[in-house]
Amino acid sequence: MATALDHDDAFVRLVDQIRGRGTNPMLERIDPYRSLILTSVEMPQFLQELARLRLLAMTTEDLRVVREFEDLARECATNPMLQLHLDGD
Template sequence: MGVDAVLMRVEQQGTSPRRRSLTAVGTAVDRNDALVRLVDQTRGRSATPMLQRLDPYGSVIFSSAEMPQFLEELTRLEALAETSEELRVIQAFEELAHECAADPTLELHLDGD
């Protein structure tokens, strides 16, 4: 039930979605479902609306323009982290989010199992 992050470079010639191609440029793996457990602790609160969209069985895609808010919400999760593994996962996601924020050709894909 974990959610893994994949940083994708988007290449699109023209406006047709058929000409869109994705290349993975980075990953962060949550092997022990730490992120999902932390997000579950915030469910029902309005403090982390982007993280509330995470689906342990589906996928969510965030653009580089959405990264400032995503990073802010990850910072809120850091306060809830109780183990070094939880903190490691959050920091790995933050690293990818910082890269994504710096490059408008990137997207952050959060993929459930």
């Protein structure tokens, strides 16, 4: 099992910046206090939205966490048996 850790909540802060705009529906489904499971079929859209989110990265930590999620999403996209679990606090 691969993991992307976000101890500083960088990913959550980035997602909060786009929340409510309606342009990134998959990212907007993320709740920092709940879990969300995405399938390999959803990865192309998730990767597109992560690319837009990466443009908002202001720190090296922001960039690191987005890239880790992109790596996991690419891995998930290659195997229909994989799922991406986003687990909140």
